[in-house]
Amino acid sequence: MSRPLEKTIDATLRSVIGEWHELLVRLRYVPHDPLAVRLDFLVAESEPPVATWVFARDLLATGLTRPSGEGDVRVRPHGQDATDVELISGRARCLVRMASVPVRDFVVRTRPAEEHCDEEIATALGRLLTELLPGGVRKNADS
Template structure:
């Protein structure tokens, strides 16, 4: 089994002046960074006109599909029947997208099969991380 999961999703962008109703996005989970989910948006879907990737906790996503979660830069909550809202807060403003909850659950199931929740610590390479941290301290 590959140590990385990528899943394409269609995100519905909620905006006052819609440029694109739906945008392609990619969810990514890497066993070597077991606490983190990455969500990438292509340049045409962003205000900056560049590819943007957000990082947030897998637990935040898992909690947010069933009830409101998050108080920081990323917030997740159920939205109506079969949808989940993700809010991304940055100094430039807030972006909100809606995703099919079924797609998020499928992604989370695949991540769970790769690294079971509660066992993330077993997949960390603490020796490598400590070496990298101390590499420049000499």
């Protein structure tokens, strides 16, 4: 997979003072950073994002089914149909609530890229071990 993936989703945002606001968010996956996703906050779909948060793709994937994350980004299911992404910066925090179906669709579409990344990492690691170890890497006779 060599091109970015994007999914624009209607969401609601709960501000620090507890007010809910409707907004558009865009989930983005870029192949040169295969372990991350980007969450863009949009004023309008055609305009550049007003803010972007970058966090682990696995955090988003896990958060669809159970609470995930301990740092600045926390993801958890909200009932059967919604997913909450809590963003924390210092003492400020906000909560973004999105329908789970488009989030799940986005995560599934990034999976082949993740598998490709795993293959590239394994190949690079094998090459590195071959260069570093005298005689190269040998398979264990018991396997």
